[in-house]
Amino acid sequence: QKEVEQNSGPLSVPEGAIASLNCTYSDRGSQSFFWYRQYSGKSPELIMFIYSNGDKEDGRFTAQLNKASQYVSLLIRDSQPSDSATYLCAVQRAGSYQLTFGKGTKLSVIP
Amino acid sequence: DGGITQSPKYLFRKEGQNVTLSCEQNLNHDAMYWYRQDPGQGLRLIYYSQIVNDFQKGDIAEGYSVSREKKESFPLTVTSAQKNPTAFYLCASSIGDREETQYFGPGTRLLVL
Helix, strand or coil: CCCEECCCCCEEEECCCCEEEEEEECCCCEEEEEEEEECCCCCCEEEEEECCCEEEEECCEEEEEECCCCEEEEEECCCCHHHCEEEEEEEEECCCCCEEECCCEEEEEEC | CCCEEEECCEEEECCCCCEEEEEEECCCCCEEEEEEECCCCCEEEEEEEEECCEEEECCCCCCEEECCCECCECCEEECCCCCCCCEEEEEEEECCCCCCCCEECCCEEEEEC
């Protein structure tokens, strides 16, 4: 059974702080990792993807991947109230079309 | 503008009725997907299609059917056999290489009367 685990939250951080969102996965054959943001009542939108161990930065967002520990995280620097949303971690096995999603972490950025 | 459209935004189903959700994309993507999302839950894959006239079952295909007659279109039918259809239905597409990013449409919310 392939599983992707996320803390459901809510995770509350003050405006301007760093928000740290974590995700663990069970399938060691996983090759591609995605972070989506989903506002209430809306569809998921892609924030970042990462394939290789280490860090990947895009603006205020940094994705971190550690395949040995089966762990992927998303850091949001200088958090803004507009970052308040549910963040979904998704994992894809090498050679597969299917994404396995976690249940998401709800982030609340307090002004 | 390139993108994925889904219609309707809200859909009401009566007992014993089949309903069809529309998904269209003009991104020239080969692969298309249907997911279901229940409150507080992650997305679960219903069906996916890699090319025209071909599709595969996902994790929760029972009670659903699809067709892929055109590259741009991947409609989902929720049949009367699906006993708990109330959910948020999301269509997605990707270029077609297995490890390419999936992009989502705006979704259809299905409610049972």
